[in-house]
Amino acid sequence: MKKLHSIPARRLLLATILALLPATALAQAPWQWQMSLKIETAGNAMYMPAAVAFDRESERYYAVDAGRNRLVSFTRDGEMLKAFSADDRLKAPFDLVRLDDGRLWVVEKGRNSLTRIDIGAREVKPHILRDGSRQVFPDRIAQEGGRLHVLDRASGQVLRLAADLNVEQRFGSPDTAGGLADFVIADGSVWGLEARAKKVFRFRSDGSIAQTIQLGEQVDFPVSLAVGDSGLYVLDRHQNSVFAFSEDGRFRYRFLGPGHARGQLHFPRQIRFDPWGRLCVVDEGNGRVEIYTR
Amino acid sequence: MRSYKFMRAALTAASALILLLASQGAAQAVMDCFQCHERAAFQKKVKHQPVAAGQCSDCHSPHVARHDGLLQQGVMALCYSCHTEAQAKHRQGFMHQPVRTGECLSCHDPHASDYQGLLSKRSSDACFSCHSDLPKKYKYTHTPYGKGECASCHQSHQSPYPNLLTKEPEALCLGCHPLQTVRQKHANYPAELGNCSSCHSPHGSNRPALVRNVLHDPYAAGCKDCHAAKGAPVTVDTCLGCHPQVSEQMASSHNHLVRYGENSCIACHSPHAGDKARLLKGKERHVCGTCHEATFQRSETAEFKHTAHEACSDCHAPHGSNHPAMAKAPINTVCVACHVTHEQFTHPIGEKVFDPRTGQMMTCASCHTSKGTDHRNHLKFAGTRDLCVQCHRDH
Structure with a gap:
């Protein structure tokens, strides 16, 4: 015990504590920056990217460059391949999915359409959706087994579409005041984020709610969610942070913060898991997609 | 054993003496305060409990202090040091602005008042x-x-x-x-009564x-322009049908088309009557704060805040925009609209200057933030060094 009072012993104790501190923080947030999807050419950087999508088969990323009305493809290693604007016909593209047959479905906010793009056939076909008597305002899009799911901003519901694009199922929060702000399909379930009530819902295929997760007060302005093997991740646009929860809603940790440097976000827009288990954060204000691995 | 008893008796006597001296000292302190501070100013119908008990030093330090009024702590911390239940309650739900910013004295007199609740x-x-x-x-x-x-x-x-x-x-x-x-009184009301x-x-x-003074035209003309049948919802399509310019603004990558019951427009606007031409349901501080309260709170409690932080639409396009943060124009254009002379002497910004961290165009927002900061001139970092080395690392 006496030895601890000696100066070398105290220094050793201090060094041990300092060495352990980063390790503890690392255990709290196990995500490491791996790469950025961005365009390095001066003056040609992505401007306000809104979404990221994936092609598992050909190992590609697609970033939706909303500000420059184009879609940008990258290799799995982050090398930029092509920028595609459909002959300048895209208007404020916002989200996309790629089907197994290679066709793209793009949400275009500029024409309020769900636009089918067949690159091989050079065909771009916008569709204005309706749900009964009301117009649909597409926002986010996902697919499962070739069936499109679209988030309708006006009703705040996720709509599952039949092959003819008619609505065949709705997934919505029971609270009429607020609607879903984002959704993903994971483990065969639709997961929806209700931003104002700060809740996450897991829906059954018939639209009923199987699980409700109340996010804590630490979340301020949630805009997007991702669901993976390691739990639930919620992106907070105003705090520029990712909040990690267990699947039963227990808060685990948060990581990333505001700014423009690596590991910092500026008005982030979307969070998704890629097919290889990496966490992708669409960093709208910094014009890039940040990719993290565990 | 005897010496132990003697020690205990001596300690008890010493404690009693200290307490006696302290109470005399307190009485002396009160007397000393009122030698300079007019006693009548503290003699009103309702007295703050420490004032009534003559315990000025509960709140004030008689010699020196870091806070105005020789207070021992800042006003909010000092009030909540006794009003602990209020502190917990005041952090829930919607808060009155002076409560949020700890300006208790904007309504209350800390000493005495002629009104209940020590209202000033x-x-x-x-x-x-x-x-x-x-x-x-x-x-x-x-x-x-x-x-x-x-x-x-x-x-x-x-x-x-x-x-x-x-x-x-x-x-x-x-x-x-x-x-x-x-x-x-609402016999022919076309919807469920309420709101x-x-x-x-x-x-x-x-x-x-x-x-209300300003009527929505279809409301002034009757109900049937919008309400097709009793109980039939009036959807956003109905509104956008008459307001194509809003429809255009909504066709942006960022828009405020959010679910609000059957019609997102009425999240912010009254469909019937309002106090001003835009038929907003209240001041922007409250309408926008319904969803963006935390943003206001961050701004209002920050050391440095933008002066026009309650007039959201001065900078933001409330329906939709293709610019970051739903700004109503490119960021530089929005800022220069008020900060006219800054364009002449600022660090290079604009379409030909790129942020080395991101490759994005340099804008006012590369260095400044308008939603509250700890640094002068709304800077994101201290302007003496920390800000510059974010990009100029070699310096």
Whole structure:
């Protein structure tokens, strides 16, 4: 015990504590920056990217460059391949999915359409959706087994579409005041984020709610969610942070913060898991997609 | 053993002596305070408990202090050091702005007052001292408002309901206006009764029945332009059908088309009548704050805040925009609209200058933030060094 009072012993104790501190923080947030999807050419950087999508088969990323009305493809290693604007016909593209047959479905906010793009056939076909008597305002899009799911901003519901694009199922929060702000399909379930009530819902295929997760007060302005093997991740646009929860809603940790440097976000827009288990954060204000691995 | 008893007796006697001296000292302190500070100023109907007990030093340090008024702590911390229950309660729901920023003294006198709750003025006068844009009387004035009974509808510190209401809005109205009477007066109402403030002003107006001053044209013409049948929802399509310019603004990568019941437009606008031309449901601080309260709180409690932080639409496009943060134009254009001369001497910004961290165009927002900061000139980092080395690492 006496030895601890000696100066070398105290220094050793201090060094041990300092060495352990980063390790503890690392255990709290196990995500490491791996790469950025961005365009390095001066003056040609992505401007306000809104979404990221994936092609598992050909190992590609697609970033939706909303500000420059184009879609940008990258290799799995982050090398930029092509920028595609459909002959300048895209208007404020916002989200996309790629089907197994290679066709793209793009949400275009500029024409309020769900636009089918067949690159091989050079065909771009916008569709204005309706749900009964009301117009649909597409926002986010996902697919499962070739069936499109679209988030309708006006009703705040996720709509599952039949092959003819008619609505065949709705997934919505029971609270009429607020609607879903984002959704993903994971483990065969639709997961929806209700931003104002700060809740996450897991829906059954018939639209009923199987699980409700109340996010804590630490979340301020949630805009997007991702669901993976390691739990639930919620992106907070105003705090520029990712909040990690267990699947039963227990808060685990948060990581990333505001700014423009690596590991910092500026008005982030979307969070998704890629097919290889990496966490992708669409960093709208910094014009890039940040990719993290565990 | 005897020496132990002697020690204990001696310690007891010493403690008693210290207490006696301390109490005499306290009495002396009170006497000393009133030698300079006029006693009459503290002799009102309602006295703050420490004042009544002569315990000035509970709050003040008699010699030196870091805080104005020789206070031992900042006002908010000092008040909450005794009012601990209030502190917990005041952090829930909607908070009155002075409560949020810890300006207890904007309403309360810390020493003594002639009004309940140690209010520094008659309650409605205290309210109007900040809410000076509200007229005290209208052509038609709601009775409680005319009597200055603000507290009959509003809480003064915090509330679970918007506008610091004491109850859910409809329940509040029905508390005085029985449902049966309301039904009789709205015989041909085309929807479920409710949302009274969509047509009526709770304070007053120039129209009978307190109908708000500015009427939506279809409302003035009757109900059928929008309400196809009783109970049939009026959807956003109906609104956008008459407001194509709004429809255009909504066709942006960022827009405010959010679910709000059956029609997202009425999240912010009254479909029937309002106090001003835009038919907003209140001031922007409150309408925008319904969803963006945390943003206001961050700004209001920051060391440095942008002066125009309550006039959101000065900088933002409320329906939709293709610019970051739903700005109504490119960021530099928005800022220069007010900061006219800054364009002449600023660090290079614009389309030909790129942020080395991101490759994005350099804008005012590369260095400044308008939503509150700890640094002068709304800088994101201290302007002496920290800010510059974010990009100029070699320096």
